Amino acid sequence: MDGQPVTIQAAVALHQAGAWDRAAQAYEQILTADPQNVDALHLTGVIAHQRGEYEDAIRWIQRALQLRPRNATFHNNLGNAFQAVGRYDAAEQHFQTALEISPQSVDARFNLGALRQEQGQWNAALAEFAAVVRQQPGMAKAYHRLGMIFKRQGQLAEAERCLSEALVHDPDFDEAALLLAKTHCAAGRTDEALEQFERLCAKSPQQIDAHFELAATLLDCGRYDEAIVQLSNVIQRAPEHARAHHHLGVAHLRRLHLTEAEVCFREAVRLRPDFAMAHNSLGSLLRERGELSAAADCFSESFRLLPQAAEPRANLAGILQLQGRPTEAIAAYRSALQIDDSSARIHSNLLMTLHYDPELSAEEIFEEHQRWSRRHVVPTAAAPRLKNNPLQSRPLRIGYLSADFRAHSVASFIEPLLKAHDRRAVHVSCYSDVTAPDDVTVRLKTHADTWRDVQGKTDQEVLKMIIDDEIDILVDLAGHTGGNRLQVLAQRAAPVQITHLGYGGTTGIPAIDYRLTDVVADPPGESRRHVEELAYLRSGIFCYAPPLNAPPVAPAPCLENGYVTFGSFNNLAKINSSVVKLWAAILHDMPTSRLFMKSHSFLDAATREDFLRMFSQHGINPARLDLLGQVATLREHLELYGRIDIALDSFPYTGATTTCESLWMGVPVVTLRGHQYVGRLSASLLTQIGCPELIAETPQAYQEIACTLTENLPRLGNVRTQLREQMAQSPVCDAANAAREMETLYRDMWQRWCRGNRKAG
Known part of the structure; x- marks a missing residue:
């Protein structure tokens, strides 16, 4: 400028070159010389908008419009400025005016669509963007906007089409490429999504969003180790990326790297104290470590920050369940479902918790399972896509589907069957959804003819x-x-479908044909509370594999102590106030007796104190109770049975694995027969090993059996020396017989299907 008059053309050249400060000075000089220069007024407003000085932009462009009221470009840019400050009515008015003046103004129509989109008027926005691409078929950003809206509305195929079209017209449109990859994820095409993310990351190494989304997709796919590497890279490039810290914590948590996960979650919360889901994830970690009260505080903070999030409420319900407070847990699950009644998983958690409440009838529980099915199962016809050969006598292909092929109670009962199956009669495939495989997973894998890892894969x-x-x-x-x-x-994955072992009742799903049980767990007439047909195993529900490293049976501690120690190693979720009341009555009957309990929940000091307080309210001195949280190994756990004379079973949800472990370690189990399957698990086991005298029909009888066992301590010691052998010789430990019976049942079901009958009679 050097003292020379500045032309509008020179000022515009500076503006277009990105030299905003020099351009603004040039416009100012022009306006000093000519205050009515309409282009300088307008473009000064444009620079103000570009700088984020929206109110200034409005004033400058309004001055330009006073001089040239029928300029479509001015109206369009003024609409942008009004939209930026949230004055949507004024913005709409100016976009509409621009279109009245210049109906073919693609920019004004695009901006009107963007305004509709920002206001959540999705269909109106779609109409505007569709009009834009009709006028200007090569406008990539309009296709991108269409893709955004279609994805939000769940029209994924249309979203993919539009986003692909955007990339045809602008191959360097990274934002469209990123959204296309996310849409592939939403459509369940994770392989395509990963390829798209990887291409974008390779093309734009500094594109942090792409690297983060690639890592997040790997996390969703269950590829945790790869996700950890990618997320660590994102954090190295962007240390303040709170979501990356959070997702890295989730990946570590899934791998049970608890120390690393805690560091990540706490850093995410430090970076963003209002990060509700980071608080929620930290709570999940603390729950895993047994710090229940601290976990509950995290979940409460999460839904305080995000009141409409169902997940933290459901997680708080899980804490209440683990503390033996089923009624409160059920109420919390129902509260979560009021927020999100579409969550099949939260509703399933509610169903599980219903079995712990002593006040609920079997009919009420069955009705809730039917509600789950009506809400979450999409009816499907018989699947013509199944191509199984309906030959009745050929070897059968059996598939076992579980997330518990690991150190878990289900593995204790399924392993002997997998090992004992007759490979001339059946081919065994295991579909493993295990998050953190362990030594048990490795061992189970050797018992399968085919092993499929389905962790991270979609249902489809x-x-x-x-x-x-x-x-x-x-x-x-x-x-x-x-x-x-x-x-x-x-959705009918196989001609014959069965549910077994993992759950204590009906699934509520019509496509599941059978539920395996026995006459003790489900006496005749129980079928009225199941959508599946009950298929009965003569040898009982459970086929138990005793731990290979179980220690020898220890002498009854009462012989040395001179008093009886009752005990329970059941999950505290099963120990409700009714159980505590009955156990307190037994302790009253025998003033010198003690109660020894072990539960993961007792790692939490507040939970432990609350439990002691419950016994105090029934007049039991807390000094008579020994509460242990956890031990390091299974052998140490089993050795603890050497401190117990008599195991007291929980109700209405009885033990299964704990009952087997107790009996194997020589400790008799007193149980109360319940009014549904979960209340008769121990009764089934005790019947199969020949100890029906330990099964009570009423709480009073339960109390009497416990007291009677203590009347003759030498006899109690003798029972202890015989139980392991008695159990070893029973059907409970006869894997070969259980496998043959199971295979016969499978064959009967298969033959009936081949003859056109869905279920065996």
Whole structure:
């Protein structure tokens, strides 16, 4: 400028070159010389808008419009400025005026669509963007906007089409490429999504969003180790990326790297104190470590920050369940479902918790299972896609589906069957959804003819895998427990579908044909509370594999102590106020006796104190109770039975694995026969090993059996020396017989299907 008059053309050149400060000075000089220069007024407003000085932009452009009121570009840019400050009515008015003046103004129509989109007027926005691409078919950003809206509305195929079109017209449109990859994820095409993310990351190494989304997709796919590497890279480049710290914590938590996960979650909360889901995830970690009260505080903070999030409320319900407070847990789950009644998983958690409440009838529980099915299962006709050969006598392809092929109670009961199956009669495939495989997983894998890792795969991918494997009989081992794949079975993955072991009742899903049980756990007439047909095993529900490293049976401690020690190693979720009341009455009957309990929940000091307080309210001195939180190994756990004379079973949800462990370690178990399957698990086991005298029909009888066992301590010691052998010789430990019976049952079910009958009679 050097003292020379500045032309508008020179000022515009500076503006277009990005030299905003020099351009602004040039416009100012022009306006000093000519205050009515309409272009300088307008463009000064444009620079103000670009700088984020929206109110200044409005004033400058309004001055330009006073001089040239029929300029469509001015109206369009003024609309942008009004939209930036949230004055949507004024913005709409100016966009509409621009279109009245210049109906072919693509910019004004695009901006009107963007305004509609920002206001949540999705269909109106779609109409505007569709009009834009009709006028200007090569406008990539309009296709991108269409893709955004279609994805939000769940029209994924349309979203993919529009985003692909955007990239045709602008191959360097990274934002469209990123959204296309996310849409592939939403459509369940994770392989395509990962390829798209990887291409974008390779093309734009500094594109942090792409690297983060790639890591997040790997996390969703269950590829935790890869996700950890990618997320660590994101954090190295962007240390303040709170979501990356959070997701890294989730990946570590899934791998049970608890120390690393805690560091990540706490850093995410430090970076963003209002990060509700980071508080929620920290709570999940603390729950895993047994710090229940601290976990509850995290969940409470999470839903304080995000009142409309169902997940933290459901997680708080889980804490209440682990503390033996089923009624409160049920109320909390129902509160979560009021926020999100579409969550099949939260509803399944509610179903599981119902079994712990002593006040609920079997009919009420069955009705809730039917509600789950009506809400979450999409009806499907018989699946013509199944291509199984209906030859009745050929070897059968059996599939076992579970998230618990690991150190878990289900593994204790399924391993002997897998090992004992007759490979001339059946081919065994295991579909493992295990998050953190362990030594048990490795061992189980050796017992399967085919092993499929389905962790991180979608239900549709698992469904296709099972159908392609031509599984004849699919056995679900989860029911409504964590990690279940009930939606796969709901779509008919195999001709015959069974539920077994993992869950204590009906699934509520019509496509599941049978539930395996026995006459003790489900006496005749129980079928009225199941949508599946009950198929009875003469040898009982459970086939138990005693731990290989179990220590020898220890002498009864009462012989040395001179007093009886009662005990329970059941999950505290099963120990409700009714159980405490009855156990307190037994302790009153025998003033010198003690109660020894072990539960993961007792790692939490507040939970432990609350439990002691419950006994105090029934007049029991807390000094008579020994509460232990956890031990390091299974052998140490089993050695603790050497401190117990008599095991007291929980109700209405009895033990299964704990009952087997107790009996194997020589400790008799007193149980109360319940009014549904979960209340008769121990009764089934005790019947099979020949100890029906330990089964009580009423709380009073339960109390009497416990007291009678203490009347003759030498006899109690003698029982202890005989129980392991008695159990070893019983059907409970006869894997070969259990496998043959199971295979016969499978064959009967298969033959009936081949003859056109869905279920065996």
